[in-house]
Amino acid sequence: MNEEKRALVNQVIGQLQTVIDPELLVNVVDLGLIYGVDIDDEGNCLVTMTLTTAGCPLNDYLNREIRQAVGQLAAIRGRTV
Numbered sequence: 001m002n003e004e005k006r007a008l009v010n011q012v013i014g015q016l017q018t019v020i021d022p023e024l025l026v027n028v029v030d031l032g033l034i035y036g037v038d039i040d041d042e043g044n045c046l047v048t049m050t051l052t053t054a055g056c057p058l059n060d061y062l063n064r065e066i067r068q069a070v071g072q073l074a075a076i077r078g079r080t081v
Contacts, residue, residue, distance in 0.1 A: 005039055008075055012037045012045060015069040021058065028062065043077035045070055 001009070016034055017027045028034055028049065036048040047066055051059060070076055 009037045011073055012070055019065045019069050043075055045076045
């Protein structure tokens with residue numbers, strides 16, 4: 001991975017740290033829910049994650065919050081969780 005892409009991945013992770021699980025009051029990165037961040041050459045971002053429990057009722061909420069947080073970065077054109 002080149003330095004520019006590595007810097008962008010670090011920015012995405014920084015944005016993900018602003019997404020707080022409202023039940024546990026801890027961000028999704030520190031909870032260990034984020035398994036990976038991949039960004040292609042077109043600026044599309046794929047965040048691989050898990051939830052705290054099977055059938056977690058916060059699935060839609062966390063997806064929406066992650067998309068919004070990552071979408072604030074100008075270099076990211078599309079995002080998938």
